[in-house]
Amino acid sequence: MADRSPGHDALLTTGGRGATVELRDVSKQFGPAVKGTAGAVNNLSIEVPPGEICVLVGPSGCGKTTTLKMVNRLVEPTSGQVLIDGQDVQRIEVTALRRRIGYVIQQTGLFPHQTIGRNVATVPRLLGWPEERIRARVDELLRLIGLEPERVRDRYPSQLSGGERQRVGVARAMAAEPPVMLMDEPFGAVDPIVRERLQNEFLRLHRRLGTTVLLVTHDIDEAIKMGTRVAVMQQGGHLAQYAPPAELLTHPASEFVADFVGADRGLKRLSLMTVDDVELGRAATARLGEPVGAARARAGTASWILLLDADGRPEGWLSVGQLREDREITSELADPSSPIFTHETTLREAISRLLATAVQTGVVVDENGRYEGTLSLETVGAALRASAAESTNGAAVPSGAEPATERAQ
């Protein structure tokens, strides 16, 4: 069992759509080269395979934006090469290059004087698509990002909420189906709840499209959640580590990385694992309308039974001790407060919901809401220990309370 980001599995098989992006020994020095002054980016090499999401993360001013802008040539590197599918971007006419690369920025950069429809149509229009095709594409995209075309198409950006604007920014970048997308803090300007929703939405979209994405953030949690690979950058545009999120958490390459991912990296790994990664428990079950006697017999020594409806969907837990022998089982008898998880629920969320409801055992259901198994704090703990043992070759899991110096390398 390997740690993995939720939702990246489908993408690896999609293939085809995305392009390979390679930064080869790229440096950028703003202004004249003065001996001894550090450049904004220094000898950075990164290769992003097609369809992957590469997250550039690091403290403010470490050169993330500069790195991103060297891909669409908003910034020209002082030295080194940027290649897309093996082709040096310097050899591609600059406007043609940019029209093939989706670009999303934090402040959205939507055109205030154009309707949402026109904004989304920007690049297809530059590419000279026929009107019919543009109109169809705009509506398709708006639907894809969860906005009703009839409602928003003819509105101006100032008439949308911040979250809606940010979505439109993403839709505009995807309009001409670019093989590469650059996103500079695309979810930065919205509140945490909206951000979470936008992140999930984008991951879902991305699974369908398989575009290669370079995403900048300074939020390590976002990096771990969104990235197939994460490039941790350090002041002066040095690459501190480039690895899949799980590896970053289990094997930080330096003290800087360990510090940056945070002392709670053990916990953070929980957000990379889902219910799918643990061995589910089993509970005794009872059906609605069943005589109490039969259910009791099945419970054996257990003091709780899970009540299911006719379709096998959980209704809640029954306390065996409180069941009266002469009755039938009805749904009123069940305590419905147990958390329900799906296969995609991250272990981090599962644990926090278990802790919040004070119920020891949650119920896992399939995509139709039918009972599949149970999940408790103990099962999560066991899975976490097993995964750590596997990825660190038997070394103990860092408790997270250790000082960074002892964890270095």
Added chain:
Amino acid sequence: MTPGEPLIRWDWIVRNLDVIGQRVGEHLVLTGLAVGIGFVISFVLSIWIARKPRLYALVTWITGILYTIPSLALFALLIPVTGLSLLTAEIGLVGYTLLILIRNIVGGIRSVPADVREAAIGMGYTERQLLWRVELPLALSVIIAGVRVATVTTIGLTTVTALIGQGGLGYFILEGIQRFFSTPLIVGATLSVLLAVLVDAALVLLQRQLTPWARATS
């Protein structure tokens, strides 16, 4: 003015209606030419400045000096060169529009938010597309605000061009002063103010029409 004479003699107005109409027409043409030519010059200079920001200081310095020369003095200086001609009148009038128009066109273009400009370039707009499809449309309300100030100022200034025989409403004012006769003086001044107010209102309407997004704020 002669004692016992009324401030306004309506019969004079009625008798001179056709001349009044003609002078209003002349006034509008003089103003329109000045603002039109001034706008074309300012527009070209502003776009040049947008590419070479260093020119801005120089251009505002020159047009600023032009702006501060008293109009009478300016015409007096020009007459030996260009005579009592339309050209003399227009050189002066156009000169006064430049500072206001250039400031507003450059200011409007510069007020385009950096993120909007960056997004446009990042998506593959050429420099020309950026200017015509993004910068100028977004600068439009500031530009029209400049045109309003320039037009109203020019309508006032155009009354002076009667001095060099170019007609307009200034003709009545001059006539009133020369003949100690208040009626044409009042007619000229009132119509000039009225014209300014009407043209300004028309420009406000035009701006509303051209910038629908500005009204669309939820």
